[in-house]
Amino acid sequence: MTTLDELPIRDDLRGLTPYGAPQLDVPVRLNTNENSYPVPEAVADAIGKALAAELRDLNRYPDRDAVALRADLAAYLGHGLTVEQVWAANGSNEIQQQLLQAFGGPGRTALGFTPAYSMHPLLALGAGTRWVPAQRGVDFGLTADEAVAQVRTHRPDVVFLCSPNNPTGTALDPAVVAAVLDAAPGMVVVDEAYAEFARPGTVSALAVLPGHPRLVVTRTMSKAFGFAGGRLGYLAADPAVVAAVQLVRLPYHLSALTQAAARAALAHRDALLATVEAIMGQRDRIVAELRARGLRVADSDANFVLFQVGGDQAVAWRALLEQGVLVRDVGLPGWLRVTAGTPAETDAFLTAMESL
Numbered sequence: 595m596t597t598l599d600e601l602p603i604r605d606d607l608r609g610l611t612p613y614g615a616p617q618l619d620v621p622v623r624l625n626t627n628e629n630s631y632p633v634p635e636a637v638a639d640a641i642g643k644a645l646a647a648e649l650r651d652l653n654r655y656p657d658r659d660a661v662a663l664r665a666d667l668a669a670y671l672g673h674g675l676t677v678e679q680v681w682a683a684n685g686s687n688e689i690q691q692q693l694l695q696a697f698g699g700p701g702r703t704a705l706g707f708t709p710a711y712s713m714h715p716l717l718a719l720g721a722g723t724r725w726v727p728a729q730r731g732v733d734f735g736l737t738a739d740e741a742v743a744q745v746r747t748h749r750p751d752v753v754f755l756c757s758p759n760n761p762t763g764t765a766l767d768p769a770v771v772a773a774v775l776d777a778a779p780g781m782v783v784v785d786e787a788y789a790e791f792a793r794p795g796t797v798s799a800l801a802v803l804p805g806h807p808r809l810v811v812t813r814t815m816s817k818a819f820g821f822a823g824g825r826l827g828y829l830a831a832d833p834a835v836v837a838a839v840q841l842v843r844l845p846y847h848l849s850a851l852t853q854a855a856a857r858a859a860l861a862h863r864d865a866l867l868a869t870v871e872a873i874m875g876q877r878d879r880i881v882a883e884l885r886a887r888g889l890r891v892a893d894s895d896a897n898f899v900l901f902q903v904g905g906d907q908a909v910a911w912r913a914l915l916e917q918g919v920l921v922r923d924v925g926l927p928g929w930l931r932v933t934a935g936t937p938a939e940t941d942a943f944l945t946a947m948e949s950l
């Protein structure tokens with residue numbers, strides 16, 4: 595059998611293991627921040643009809659620029675956005691990959707504030723972009739001064755901000771986004787995968803887009819919409835940014851089936867987003883309950899909670915798994931992350947936590 599090392603693979607990929615949270619078959623899966631609620635029957639029917647309508651035309655390539663879908667996404671986002679300011683791809687992971695292909699690459703650098711979404715450095719690696727792991731401050735916070743100082747030192751071509759941040763859950767103060775935009779010499783990508791779950795008063799970077807052509811906001815249908823399996827992510831930015839990613843995207847990257855399914859899902863957004871409030875309720879319940887038990891817990895604007903276990907997090911992770919509850923060990927010593935799902939899932943998680 596040939597091993598990976600025997601192949602003429604790129605030197606910077608040698609010895610690496612692929613990204614991946616364990617996909618284990620356990621009763622309570624709270625490790626990848628999915629929406630725990632299945633697609634409602636009526637929406638599944640509508641998606642089925644939309645897919646059926648495409649089938650006879652599968653001999654043809656899809657709309658390469660996914661114009662109708664992008665118009666629907668622009669209408670959903672509001673803020674006066676138009677189709678020229680929105681781009682879509684297979685998950686926000688692919689969106690961010692395209693951004694790095696267009697604005698990063700060999701000889702260029704991308705910077706993020708650790709701990710943040712673990713795919714950002716991996717996408718940079720794949721795109722041959724040097725990654726700079728800048729640091730968050732006390733209690734995983736990030737002030738404008740801390741962010742600007744690190745951006746000024748490294749002068750990266752691409753800055754990733756994540757708001758609400760994964761794995762901490764907390765949204766950024768808009769002053770941080772404004773200050774980084776001001777200080778950064780290159781593109782500033784604000785990953786807002788969890789925006790729909792933010793607590794009242796949180797401000798999206800979408801509001802700052804006018805007059806900032808180097809700002810990109812990425813979003814996804816994987817979380818609030820409960821459409822992770824459909825793979826649909828998107829960005830909002832200046833039309834010039836959309837023109838830039840069109841230089842690197844694969845032709846026909848979004849299949850006709852993906853476009854049709856996503857449009858049907860968006861047409862039923864009220865039914866899909868109806869779960870958001872219930873999930874936020876479970877999120878707040880987890881935060882309150884764990885704090886009442888004396889644990890340190892990060893403020894959450896997302897559908898997950900980062901909490902301190904008071905010991906080795908790998909041991910706690912296994913103890914929870916033994917009780918059928920799968921959470922995420924993000925590699926932060928002493929901390930674990932749990933997704934907020936249904937009330938029954940919260941019950942199971944909180945009961946399992948009593949055994950630690």
Ligand code: PMP
Binds near residue numbers: 688787814825
């Ligand atoms: N950004 C963040 C912060 C995430 O947590 C995730 C999913 N875990 C993504 C982006 C990617 O989501 P998708 O590719 O499904 O849109």
